[in-house]
Amino acid sequence: MNTTETTSSLLRPDKDWWRGAVIYQIYPRSFQDTNGDGIGDLKGITARLPHVASLGADAIWISPFFTSPMRDFGYDVSNYKDVDPIFGTLEDFDALIAEAHRLGLRVMIDLVLSHTSDQHPWFVESRSSRSNAKADWYVWADSKPDGTPPNNWLSIFGGSAWAWDPTRLQYYLHNFLTSQPDLNLHNPEVQEALLAVERFWLERGVDGFRLDTINFYFHDKQLRDNPALAPERRNASTAPAVNPYNYQEHIYDKNRPENLEFLKRFRAVMDEFPAIAAVGEVGDSQRGLEIAGEYTSGGDKVHMCYAFEFLAPDTLTPHGVAEVLLDFQKAAPEGWACWAFSNHDVVRHVSRWGHRIADHDAHAKLLASLLMSLRGSVCIYQGEELALTEAELAYEDLRDPYGIQFWPDFKGRDGCRTPMVWESLPDGGFSDAKPWLPISESHLSQAVAVQEGDPKSVLQHYRRFLQFRKAYPAFAKGEIEFVETKGSVLAFLRSFGNEKLFCLFNMSGEPVTKELPRARLEVLEGHGFVFEIMDNEINLPAWGAFFARLV
Numbered sequence: 001m002n003t004t005e006t007t008s009s010l011l012r013p014d015k016d017w018w019r020g021a022v023i024y025q026i027y028p029r030s031f032q033d034t035n036g037d038g039i040g041d042l043k044g045i046t047a048r049l050p051h052v053a054s055l056g057a058d059a060i061w062i063s064p065f066f067t068s069p070m071r072d073f074g075y076d077v078s079n080y081k082d083v084d085p086i087f088g089t090l091e092d093f094d095a096l097i098a099e100a101h102r103l104g105l106r107v108m109i110d111l112v113l114s115h116t117s118d119q120h121p122w123f124v125e126s127r128s129s130r131s132n133a134k135a136d137w138y139v140w141a142d143s144k145p146d147g148t149p150p151n152n153w154l155s156i157f158g159g160s161a162w163a164w165d166p167t168r169l170q171y172y173l174h175n176f177l178t179s180q181p182d183l184n185l186h187n188p189e190v191q192e193a194l195l196a197v198e199r200f201w202l203e204r205g206v207d208g209f210r211l212d213t214i215n216f217y218f219h220d221k222q223l224r225d226n227p228a229l230a231p232e233r234r235n236a237s238t239a240p241a242v243n244p245y246n247y248q249e250h251i252y253d254k255n256r257p258e259n260l261e262f263l264k265r266f267r268a269v270m271d272e273f274p275a276i277a278a279v280g281e282v283g284d285s286q287r288g289l290e291i292a293g294e295y296t297s298g299g300d301k302v303h304m305c306y307a308f309e310f311l312a313p314d315t316l317t318p319h320g321v322a323e324v325l326l327d328f329q330k331a332a333p334e335g336w337a338c339w340a341f342s343n344h345d346v347v348r349h350v351s352r353w354g355h356r357i358a359d360h361d362a363h364a365k366l367l368a369s370l371l372m373s374l375r376g377s378v379c380i381y382q383g384e385e386l387a388l389t390e391a392e393l394a395y396e397d398l399r400d401p402y403g404i405q406f407w408p409d410f411k412g413r414d415g416c417r418t419p420m421v422w423e424s425l426p427d428g429g430f431s432d433a434k435p436w437l438p439i440s441e442s443h444l445s446q447a448v449a450v451q452e453g454d455p456k457s458v459l460q461h462y463r464r465f466l467q468f469r470k471a472y473p474a475f476a477k478g479e480i481e482f483v484e485t486k487g488s489v490l491a492f493l494r495s496f497g498n499e500k501l502f503c504l505f506n507m508s509g510e511p512v513t514k515e516l517p518r519a520r521l522e523v524l525e526g527h528g529f530v531f532e533i534m535d536n537e538i539n540l541p542a543w544g545a546f547f548a549r550l551v
Contacts (some may be wrong), residue, residue, distance in 0.1 A: 010104030018208065018277035018303050019336060020476025021058040022378045022466060023108065027344045028065050028087055029073060030419045031382060033431035040419070040430070042088035046096045048422075049103055051448065055385060056466030059106035061210045061279075063344055065093070069119050071179045072401065074110075075212065076117035080197040090204075097205045106207035108279070113194050114216040115180045122193075123181050127165050127172070137190050138181045139173035139219055140165075152225045153253040154245045156238075156283075158405045161253060175216055175253065177401060185217050191262060195269055202273050211302065214280030215291050218259050220252035227251070229286070237312035238283045240410035246285065255284060255291055263301040279338045279377070280305040289324070293332030304336040304377055311346045316353050316367070318490035318507055322482045325375060337376035341367060342384050348416050351390035357509060361387060362543040365461045366505065369527065369545050372469050373494070373503050375480040380462075382420055383443075386451060387458040390415040391440035399437060421447040461528050468527040472549075474499045489514060493550075500550040506540040513539050521548040 032044025042065060052060055064074035065087040074084070083090055100107050116123055126134040141150040141162070149162035149171050155178075162171040163178040173182040183190050198209070226248040239245040263280075270276040280302045282291045288307030295305050309324045310316075328337050341349035350364050357363045364387035372378055393414050398404050403412015414437055421443045423429030428439045428447060444450075451457035469475045478496030485491075488508030494501045502521065506512045516536050523533070524547040531546050532539040538546055 011101045011106065013275060015275045017058065017106065017275060018279075018377060020377055021106075021277075022056070022372065022380060022469075023059045023061050023279075023338070024052045024055065024057040025061045025063070025340075025343060025379055025381045026052075027063045027382060027417055029436060030417055030430075032420065032422070033433065033435070036431065036433045037086065038431050038433040038435045039086050041086065042083065042092040042096050046092070046099050048420075049096075049099055049105060053103040053105055055380075055463055056470065057105065057380065059108055059207065060100060061108040061379065062110060064110045064112060064212075069117055069179070071117070072177055073399070075112050076115075076177065076180050077112055078117040078119045078121075080111075081200050094204065101205075106275075107205075108208040108210050108277070109201060109206050110210045110212055111197070111201075112212040113183070113185075113197075114213045115174065115176060115182045118179045118181055122183075126181075127167055130168055130170070136187050137184055139184045140168060140170045141173070141223055142170055151223050151252075152248070154226075154248060156243070156245050157402055158243060158245075173219060173253075175213070182216070182219065184219075185262060186219075186221060186258070191265065195265060198266060198269050202270070202276065207275065208270075208277040208279075208303075211278055211280040213283055214263075214295065214302070214305070215259065215282050215284060216254045217262060218256035219254070220256060222252075224252045226253060233286065235285050235312070235314075237288070237308040237314075238285045240406060242406050242409040249286065250284065255287065260294065260301065263295060267301050277303040279303065279379075282307045284308075289328050289331040292328070292337065293335045296332055296335030298334060304338040306338040306340055306379070310339055310341050310371075311343065313347070313352055316507070318485045318488065318505070321370070321374070321490055322485040322492075325480060326482070328376075338379060339371060339374055339376045340379035340381065341371055342381040342416065343379065344381065344417055345413050346416065348381075348384070348388060348390045350384075350387050359509065359543060360389075361456075361458050362541075363509075364458045365465075365528065366507065366543040366545060368458070368462055369465050369529070370490070370505055370507075372465060373475060373505075375478065375494070381416075385459050385462040386421065386443075386446045386448065388421070388443055388446060389440075391418040391438075391443065393418075393438065397438055418443070423447050423449045464526065464528045468524075468547075471526070472499060472501055472524075473497070474501045483517070484514075488512060502546075502548045502550060504538070504540070504546040506542065506544045509542045511539060511541050511544075513537055516548075517550075520551045522551045523548050 029040050031040040032048045033040050034043040066077045067079035067082045067084045068074050126138045149160050153161040155161040157176050229249040234246045282288050282305050292305035292307050295301050354363045400412035400414045418437045419430040419435045421428035424444045424447045451459035474494040474496035478494040481493045483491040490505040529545045
């Protein structure tokens, strides 16, 4: 079924819609439950789409809802072409697309192509013998003579990336959980099967894809050991510091050059359909921006990528923001970035960067406005518009295998995955049943219904700033030129055609006074920030911002 035929006039044809788009990420387990099992579902997403539309977002990205044993909560797929019953049916998904399009929202879905569940029929057949039709669909290898794994590759979830299979008397590769075997994309049949999955959802009416772990698709055929990474080059941007995964330079288990040709094939299928876009997740702590540049170059691979620079725990500073943007420009002169401060895998950014900040809401508003002023597209993670903090969970409430593995030094991803709060009721308006993760009591005072009528709320600021952003094409499509990055002040110009915007941010909890550019400025209103201009100086309060057009 192709639901694009039901699209209303609110969704205008635009093959370039993704460039500068604001994409709202929905984690389906935690958005809205409609059937009383404590787990969110597709009907719940459909019912809450007016909230997303009211923000002014351009699209939604839905984390995996495919059939899955849920060992990694949907990122372990056992059937790429169906909806898991806990989320609903294919018909529910069709209804979701129709309603999203009616509201002017495009729909991107999360495709996990690097690995499947060990319960996927492909893997069940592959592991049954060394001679079956799918024997080479996954990455199998003999042990070393002493029975140990083929090489030193590590799983990002801890331990060796190899698991022993007693039927084949071989190891299989799993870059994540042992229940997530890696597909062998060196096999042309595997590529064809994955392109068929892509086509299935495009024909169903989706507007694009978020491609999970896009740089993990291929492995080194020779299975060479990864070299050690010097301690001074290690960082915790893609894996927590307690994980030995950070001790290797990952040049053979991922980031392989063969991926470029596959991405071209993937893009060719997308180009058969109107106005489709894909954003790739690049997980690499050393070469993330460089890889993003490779994958978005030439207009024949993916449209945009995001790396982990702004998802890392490092404190956000003016210098750091400029450095990331300039590094991306250098690494990807032809490419396009998609920036996010939060998602389903990292500590929520208002907690990650603001746990000692007194004015929580002002800090959240400043960060939102900065994110939406940078050159690139934007992903907003559900609850971010409410300034939700990272939830504190007890060990017995954890569901994330990653957190259970490394507790208590790394508490996993459950703290950012707790249910959305719609009402200030004990259940947050999320479900009539006990939710799959507990709802943080501190979140209830930040619920949508509480913030809805308050013009000073973070929610209303997101709506206001998104409307402000849409009024000036330079924000979505324009170039960026940094003017000041010292101390707590960040200033840059965004330019598109004849439009040139001056953007100034005070990234501190103290007021600052700055001299304005010696140019004719038209002060812009409607963004929600207050300031005071005297002569050629501007006084910005803590966590303040200022916007003007050069005339």
